[in-house]
Amino acid sequence: MKIRFSLFLWFCLSSILLFAQIGRASVVVLANRTNIEVRFTIKGIDGKAKDYILEAGALVPIPAPAVLKIDILTGDKQRHYQLDRDTAHFFTMSTDGVDLQQIGLGERRHDETKEKDPKDLSSLPAAPGKDALPLTIRIKILVDDEEPAVQKTWEGRLRKRVEAASDILERSCRVKLKVTAVDTWQSDNNLMTFRELLRDFEKKVNPDPADLAIGFMSQRCDEQQGPRHLGGTRFAFHPQILIREYMPRTEPERLEVLVHELGHYFGAVHSAERDSVMRPSLGDGKSPAKAFRIGFDPANALVMNLMVEARAEGARRATSIAPAARERLSQIYSEMGKTLPQDDSAANYIKALKGTAGPATDQVKGSSAIVEGTRTVMAAIVKAAESNRRRPVSPTAKAKGTIRLSGDELTEYYVRAAALAAKGLPKEQAASAFLLGIGLAIDDSTIISQNPLTRELCRQIESQEERDYRIEILGNPTMDGRRDSCQHFVVSCALTAMFGSKLAESAGILKEQLDMRPGGSGFSFADLAADFSGVEFASLVKESDGTLAKVAESFAIKDYMVPMKDWEDDLPRSRFTKDYGSVADDRFLRKKEEIYKKIHALPVHQKRAK
Numbered sequence: 001m002k003i004r005f006s007l008f009l010w011f012c013l014s015s016i017l018l019f020a021q022i023g024r025a026s027v028v029v030l031a032n033r034t035n036i037e038v039r040f041t042i043k044g045i046d047g048k049a050k051d052y053i054l055e056a057g058a059l060v061p062i063p064a065p066a067v068l069k070i071d072i073l074t075g076d077k078q079r080h081y082q083l084d085r086d087t088a089h090f091f092t093m094s095t096d097g098v099d100l101q102q103i104g105l106g107e108r109r110h111d112e113t114k115e116k117d118p119k120d121l122s123s124l125p126a127a128p129g130k131d132a133l134p135l136t137i138r139i140k141i142l143v144d145d146e147e148p149a150v151q152k153t154w155e156g157r158l159r160k161r162v163e164a165a166s167d168i169l170e171r172s173c174r175v176k177l178k179v180t181a182v183d184t185w186q187s188d189n190n191l192m193t194f195r196e197l198l199r200d201f202e203k204k205v206n207p208d209p210a211d212l213a214i215g216f217m218s219q220r221c222d223e224q225q226g227p228r229h230l231g232g233t234r235f236a237f238h239p240q241i242l243i244r245e246y247m248p249r250t251e252p253e254r255l256e257v258l259v260h261e262l263g264h265y266f267g268a269v270h271s272a273e274r275d276s277v278m279r280p281s282l283g284d285g286k287s288p289a290k291a292f293r294i295g296f297d298p299a300n301a302l303v304m305n306l307m308v309e310a311r312a313e314g315a316r317r318a319t320s321i322a323p324a325a326r327e328r329l330s331q332i333y334s335e336m337g338k339t340l341p342q343d344d345s346a347a348n349y350i351k352a353l354k355g356t357a358g359p360a361t362d363q364v365k366g367s368s369a370i371v372e373g374t375r376t377v378m379a380a381i382v383k384a385a386e387s388n389r390r391r392p393v394s395p396t397a398k399a400k401g402t403i404r405l406s407g408d409e410l411t412e413y414y415v416r417a418a419a420l421a422a423k424g425l426p427k428e429q430a431a432s433a434f435l436l437g438i439g440l441a442i443d444d445s446t447i448i449s450q451n452p453l454t455r456e457l458c459r460q461i462e463s464q465e466e467r468d469y470r471i472e473i474l475g476n477p478t479m480d481g482r483r484d485s486c487q488h489f490v491v492s493c494a495l496t497a498m499f500g501s502k503l504a505e506s507a508g509i510l511k512e513q514l515d516m517r518p519g520g521s522g523f524s525f526a527d528l529a530a531d532f533s534g535v536e537f538a539s540l541v542k543e544s545d546g547t548l549a550k551v552a553e554s555f556a557i558k559d560y561m562v563p564m565k566d567w568e569d570d571l572p573r574s575r576f577t578k579d580y581g582s583v584a585d586d587r588f589l590r591k592k593e594e595i596y597k598k599i600h601a602l603p604v605h606q607k608r609a610k
Contacts, residue, residue, distance in 0.1 A: 026085035027305040028068055030100075031059035031298040033090045038098055043069040057275075057293045059304050063171060074098040086306065086328050088298035103299055134174040135312050140210035141183035143245070146218035147184070155182055158216060161251070165259050168277075172296045173266060173304040179319035181210050187219040194221050198242045207239040212265065214258070216245040230257045230282055235265040235352045236307050237316050242448035248283040256287045256294050258406070263479055267298040267307035267329065269346045272339040276300065280343055293468030299336055303329060314542065318352045322500060326353045349499030370436070371460045373422070373429040377437025378462060378470070380421035381414050385473040388413065404475075408557050411477035411486055414442055416477035419552035431542045432497045436461075439494020441486050444471045448494055479557050480564045485530040488562060497542075504535050516573040523576045529595050534559040536599050562598045 032038050032054040039401055041134040042062055043049045054060055062068065072079045075098030081100055083089065088103045149157075166177035188200050196218065207213035221244070223230075231243035241261045247256060259277050275286070276297035282563040286292050296304065306329055310321045321329070330353050337346035362405045391404040405413050410591065415438055422434035440448060449458040449467070462470070479486040488508065495504035509532030512523045537560045541547045571579075580588040598604060 026064045027061045027302065027309075027561075028064045028083045028085065029059060029061050029088040029298045029302045029305065030054065030070075031088070031090040031301075032056055034093050034098060036098075038091045039073065041071045043071070057176075057295070059172065059295065059298055059301055061301060071098065072098055072100060086302065088302040090298055105299060105302070105335045117208035118203070120518060128607065134170050134176045135308055136176045136178050137212055138180040138210040140183060140205075140207050140213045141179055142183045142185050142213060142215045144185055144187035144203060144215065144217050144219055147245070148218065149217070151182075154216075161255055161258055162214075164255050165262055168259050168294060168296075169262060169266075169304075172301045175266065175304075175306045175308055177262075178504060185215065187217055189219065192221060194232060194242075194244075197221065198232050198240075201242045202240045205240060211239065212239055214241045214243065214261075216243050218245050220246070231261040232259055233264050235318055235349065236265060237311065237318075238265065241265060250288050252287040252294070253283055253285075256282055259294055263296060263300060263304065264345075266304040266311075267349065268296060268304055269333060269334070269336055269349055270340055271297045271300055273297040280345075299332060302330055313357075313502055315417050315500075321353070321477050322503065329353055344508050369429050370432055371424070371457070373425045373433030374436045374440070374461050376425065377418045377421050377433050377442040381385045381437065381441040382416045382466075382470050382473070383413055384417040385470070385475065388475060389473050406476055407478045407481065411442065411479055412555050412557060414438070414477060415555045416552055419555065423548050423552055427545070430548060434548060435493040435497035435538050435541060439490045439497070441470060442474070442477055442490045444474055445487060445491075447491055454498070468481075479530065480562055482526075482530075482564055484527065485561070485564055488530035489534035490539070492531045493538040493541075496535050501535050501539055502540070505532065508532070508535075516571075522570035522572050524569045524571070525591060525595065526564040527568045528592070529562050529564065529567050529598075532595050533599055536596075536605065537561075540604065551559045559602060559604050562595070562602070566598070569596070 028042075030052075035056050037056060038054045039051070040054070041049050041051050044310075052060065052062075064083070067085070068083045069083045070083055071417050072081075072091075077097060079098075079100070083102075084107060088105060089100055090103065092101055094100055139162055141155070141162065143154050143158075143371065147154055162177050166175075169175040169177065183205075185201065185204050191197050191200055199220065201215050201217070205213045205215060229244070230247065233241040233242065239579060241264075243257055243261060245254070248257065256277055260282055263278050268278050270280045273279065273284050275292070275295075277294050278296060278300050287294055307321075310325050313322065315321045318326075330350050333346040333350045333353075337350070340346070388405050391402050393404045400501055418434055418438050420442070422430045422437070425433055440461065448454050449462075476483060477486050482497055492504050492508060495507055508528055512527060515521050515527075516523050541551070580591065582588065
């Protein structure tokens, strides 16, 4: 069993959340503002290099686990730069060739360097998720009852437009659009302004089974009733977009309007750059020109990459974007707003972000419904513990099936009781309350309850007197025979519910790095296997409405956690460095992937993949 589990993971959680850039997938955006293609080489923290060719007028987002080093060969001179994470830059021509300039978005500026390697961040977790396939957003396309064409015609036209928009988004922020539903709706002829029609569309149209409903409206609006709107949506991830189909009249301009509104969906705001698709006034005749490239400015591309990462983490609204990402987005919006002082789009997005839990140092807060739901789940576990304590411990009782439970059987008993209680909660609260409940109730450490970021939430859920009583009667729940594996699993469930899967994963990785300090117990892949199993179990509970019912009926540890004996344990730093280098090394990443493959091979996850 691991020693000092509480102390180490408490520090790990603080590090992850207070300095939440660690472990979060980040990006550097590079734009080419020259009239020639630019060739450059990027080196990551692992020292590996990758060559790029960027066409004139194009941009590229590059995954940035930490500081990146870029080499530009221009003429007979080589320039070297270090690029910080979550920054935007552009190539430009100077008197002695191609140069790189950083766009000031509230962060520290980069420096041109001579033979200067990136700062050593090899001890930090590599960015997760960014090398995965693009995020796919499912689209429902609709036309209103004023659409003059037959369905075969309008559906083909709109599918082609969405496909073209998808190509632009994939280049800018690794997003793909997939049309999964087609429908119609009746627009209200009594409504005269675009805003009224947008509200009407939102009331009438449910995006299910897609993520986003895009309505192409042929009903006319009275331009005298307000400003001209070619399309509209609300804050990022809002599930409806409404677009006028009858104006502008050319297909390139209509595509640009669609991309503009999709930009808003992914957090982009109006830009002062005249060639950006996010310029405030479209329909200006630019896009039909052969030389015109429909695309995003680098600042908005950076915003969209941050938003896409938040979406991949499970965020569906501003309130669920991770604190560190909200803080960086607010910085960027603030700087972008200065370039268009008469435009309120950046200010509105800042207001929406400030309505959330605040900057990265704020405490995690739960709604009263989540607090009460978690209390309900924990009360069920306490009741189960009381019932178990009343059972006899004598061997003679075993034959009657009434012997007091311990070890893995006790954990399974608690998790089933928690799931049964969560089933009775409102659907929107059940998963989070269940995951928080088992994370707080089955763990007897202070990992979460005394962390500065989460202790206020924990105090709302459980008093000190209630906590003392729960620990007294809890017993010794284990997973695969290990108490620490049970702690890793359930704590990862709670962290996933509060902060998302990637931060929960990163907390586990950083905790193992801290265990390699002098006096620590060493790096444990068994602990990571328990962490990752908990993260994947939590993700399954959050994604599938039917999982809680199955867990309540027949939860078994072997169905959700891989055996601990399969993984190395207690590796000292010297051994870990020799065999795996660092957590950014390919050898470690292959081992991490091996753990996930074993987890995903479990039957419950195979069914999930299908």
